[in-house]
Amino acid sequence: MGTIxxxxxxxxxxxxxxxxxxxxxxxxxxxxxxxxxxxxxGKLYQSWRRVARIxxxxxxxxxxxxxxxxxxxxxxxxxxxxSEWLAERVAPSPDTDLRLALLDSLTLLPPKxxxxxxxxxxxxxxxxxxxxxxxxxxxxxxxxxxxxxxxLRAVLGDQIFDLAGQ
Numbered sequence: 518m519g520t521i522x523x524x525x526x527x528x529x530x531x532x533x534x535x536x537x538x539x540x541x542x543x544x545x546x547x548x549x550x551x552x553x554x555x556x557x558x559g560k561l562y563q564s565w566r567r568v569a570r571i572x573x574x575x576x577x578x579x580x581x582x583x584x585x586x587x588x589x590x591x592x593x594x595x596x597x598x599x600s601e602w603l604a605e606r607v608a609p610s611p612d613t614d615l616r617l618a619l620l621d622s623l624t625l626l627p628p629k630x631x632x633x634x635x636x637x638x639x640x641x642x643x644x645x646x647x648x649x650x651x652x653x654x655x656x657x658x659x660x661x662x663x664x665x666x667x668x669l670r671a672v673l674g675d676q677i678f679d680l681a682g683q
Contacts, residue, residue: 525565529558532575536582542635543586545624553589557582579640580650583632587651590628622672630665637662 533554540550560581561568571577623631629651636647637658648655 521565521569524569525562528574528578529561532578533558535575536578539579539582539635539640540586542620542623542639543583543628543631545620549589553582553585556589557585560585576642576646576650579636579642583636583650584652587628587632618673618676619669622669625672626665626668630661630668633658633661634665634669 536554536557537550540553541547544550544553557578561578568574568577623634626634632651633647636642636650637644642650644655644658647658651658653661
């Protein structure tokens with residue numbers, strides 16, 4: 518085992534890409550996602566002695582990222598608005614249109630519902646893990662995910678079937 522700084526650097530290097538993808542799903546904004554990941558890693562570094570002893574450091578980091586995102590949304594300390602296009606795009610895949618439509622639709626959801634959907638369906642967390650990560654009850658996770666999925670269906674309508682190729 519190396520020094521605390523070395524251990525943290527290894528963790529941060531390994532987890533940063535995953536945290537960034539999650540932050541992009543939450544925010545829909547590449548630059549804000551970078552900022553949130555950096556802020557989250559800063560918080561983790563400050564308490565690394567304690568975090569290093571946790572069994573699932575990755576889950577803890579994801580939960581910290583979501584809390585940072587929700588805190589940022591509450592504070593609205595940033596007057597920037599996301600643009601309608603992303604500067605960098607992933608190489609096309611068969612479901613690119615569907616993924617882009619879902620990402621755009623996610624930005625229309627309230628932050629808490631968006632966080633629930635991202636953790637439940639993108640990160641594949643259980644209801645209980647999501648509840649623990651967000652500090653809410655399992656019933657709240659279920660009701661918020663149901664409500665959020667209904668909102669996505671209302672926004673996407675029949676377009677979802679066209680995009681999914683069905």
